[in-house]
């Protein structure tokens with residue numbers, strides 16, 4: 149580390165009063181949100197720019213981040229979306245031929261407040277036993293009592309609607325206008341790679357703001373709908389649940405990922421619940437109940453679909469389960485061309501085991517075009 153750099157102290161305060169001392173990184177300031185941890189060893193830039201992390205202060209479990217720098221197009225949206233960052237070690241210097249800049253510059257340019265030199269293993273163990281909670285990090289207020297006052301103002305993630313804050317404000321198109329398949333995308337905070345996976349398969353996309361009316365999306369004459377991922381609690385998104393109901397009533401093929409999956413369940417009156425500490429990482433084992441095969445998946449969610457309510461529903465079937473905790477990872481609607489998964493088949497970052505779900509979507513679309 150160059151001698152010229154002055155390292156400032158920073159502090160992390162948890163909702164239950166636990167305090168961690170560390171060092172400042174990125175912007176000097178204060179940031180708060182729900183504490184969440186990601187166990188992935190790579191892909192920090194894609195993770196930081198994933199809109200589903202809006203409102204969360206993220207712990208990167210890997211003991212070192214920043215060592216391969218950042219690259220302009222390794223992003224899942226136009227800016228950093230996490231509210232704050234906690235790490236063990238940060239590499240100021242990076243080594244990767246394709247990288248354009250350091251993580252330090254990337255985070256400072258994105259005004260992100262970060263803290264490092266924190267015992268992240270102790271911190272993660274703490275959340276794993278106590279459950280998800282809010283936190284605040286600061287490199288400008290080092291007085292714990294003052295930070296407690298600030299932390300008290302931070303809303304709970306449960307009941308928080310955030311999609312409108314990250315969704316596109318204006319509809320836009322993507323891909324080849326002459327493509328034989330048109331897909332309307334409900335952008336609840338869509339990751340770029342989902343759009344890439346869809347357009348590369350030969351679809352012309354129109355990406356609509358999360359709260360667009362069904363009638364408006366229909367003017368695109370879509371052959372199918374894609375319901376994207378997104379931040380926050382899915383339950384308060386009544387406008388989106390209603391739109392999903394209208395899409396289903398019109399018999400349009402539908403594929404939902406993560407928040408999109410939760411909205412498909414909610415549209416069938418299947419409730420979602422806040423998980424103890426969520427799933428965020430690149431190695432979550434999921435079993436496909438239709439093929440009996442296991443996939444290693446990318447995950448990022450703090451809410452999940454109620455398994456008992458799915459079982460009790462005559463028209464909804466569980467297609468995938470998480471092998472760590474048996475939670476619902478995928479559903480299919482028996483009487484409609486619709487399915488969804490809780491995990492991330494676009495997998496940036498992550499393994500590509502689940503990319504077949506995009507093929508399944510296109511097969512379903514084509515079957516419904518005949």
Ligand SMILES: NC(=O)CC[C@H](N)C(=O)O
Nearest residue numbers: 377378406407449450451
């Ligand atoms: N990646 C996502 O779409 C996350 C969905 C939702 N915000 C959750 O935390 O469960």
